[in-house]
Amino acid sequence: MASHWASLAVFGNKPAFAEPLHVGRPNLPDKQAILDRIAGALDRHWLTNGGPLVAEFEHRVAQQLGVRHCVAVANGTIALELAIRALGLTGEVILPSYTFIATAHALSWQQVSPVFGDVDRVTHTIDAYEIDRLITPRTTAILGVHLWGRGCNVEELSALAAERGLTLFFDAAHAFGCTYRGQPIGRFGACEVFSFHATKFVHCGEGGAVTTNNDELADRLRLLRNFGFVGYDCVTAIGTNGKMSELSAAVGLTSLDCMAAIVTANQAIHATYRRELAGLRGVRLLAYEPNEASNYQYVVLEVDERSAGLSRDELAAVLAAENVLARRYFFPGCHRMEAYRGAEIGRELELPVTEYLAERVLVLPTGLQVDESSIVRIAGILRTAVENALVVRGRLSQRRAA
Ligand code: T4K
Secondary structure: OOOOHHHOHHHOOOOOOOOOEEOOOOOOOOHHHHHHHHHHHHHHOOOOOOOHHHHHHHHHHHHHHOOOEEEEEOOHHHHHHHHHHHOOOOOEEEEEOOOOHHHHHHHHHOOOEEEEEOEOOOOOOEOHHHHHHHOOOOEEEEEEEOHHHOOOOHHHHHHHHHHHOOEEEEEOOOOOOOEEOOEEOOOOOOOEEEEOOOOOOOOOOOOEEEEEOOHHHHHHHHHHHEOOEEOOOEEOOOOOEOEOOHHHHHHHHHHHHOHHHHHHHHHHHHHHHHHHHOOOOOEEEOOOOOOOOOOOOOEEEEEOHHHHOOOHHHHHHHHHHOOEEOEOOOOOOHHHOOOOOOOOOOOOOOOHHHHHHHHHEEEEOOOOOOOHHHHHHHHHHHHHHHHOHHHHHHHHHHHHHO
């Protein structure tokens, strides 16, 4: 419900929330179970390097995804790097610019050039039709990103990769527990990469994994994540330390135990946002495909400044004043980040959909920290701001000038 504009914190009122409401507050529904598992690891005096909790975590993830191998590692970024190495990629790899910067960095760290493509305006995933023009003789792979947990167009990408002799693999950092055409994400392409970072709905604190049905690739990934060791004294490859620790696996296993409850909570939260934001001009809540399983991990708004009367950044400022720390993921797009802009790989790219989304997307808090009344308040703040856009805009520019 909209309130009077003067009730907003940007006009000097008390914030709606006494404590900051974060987008990525970790879900920790069963602290005791984590502590018990950690106590077991301490009692065993076995904290990393092939412990039983990591083995159990790998087994459960693989089982859940219906995939032969899960190779658990320290985080999603190293999982991507290991996948790139294990797949033997060189030259250039095509990926969407509209993703978390780690997708691009993992390639760069492996001396592979990221080549940024545009995304589809509706799905926010890489536009398969765009890729063709980006392929050069140096291209070795396509790296799709299942952004927000919504599957890429796997069929189109697979057909294109097969036709052009390219490797296809996926950054599934957002997509644990999601399906594409009814099949669990985690089994597509040569391999798929997950993040189990604290901000993910199922997490290890820090963690990641590569999943694959390819036995040889899985062996190579296991070799590379452990310095390339085969036995105690023999090193057959230039590996790294990518291992997941037992402590991370303790958090991850407990998180897996609670997964169904978290998904149910996330889904209800999403539905409440939808109900509360219905009809709000210029603010569109991204929908999840009803025929697919989803983790509902991200509550993604697209703000159209012309109809809302306020830009995405203005709405974010209104929320921040109320202690709601919404995030403008993945602004400004990897190709516009200083590390890539203007470099040969940035190539002064024009990626109109990426730029369109980077100006509009705002991600709202979700997860177990958020209850129904918080959502009603957040939506009420947005409604009050949009319905009093002129006066709010005036106030924001006064604050900027002060
Ligand atoms: N590929 C994709 C598509 C990804 O999205 C990611 C990671 C990766 C690859 C790489 O996976 P990892 O190497 O990270 O496993 C966050 C996460 O750090 C990152 O994992 C995630 N994607 C990305 C989308 O979001 P930031 O820069 O937003 O993190 P930060 O520290 O600002 O945290 C987000 C919010 O959560 C803040 O409001 C603070 C709050 N928070 C965070 C932590 C860690 C908490 O309340 N408690 C916490 O413990 O990147």
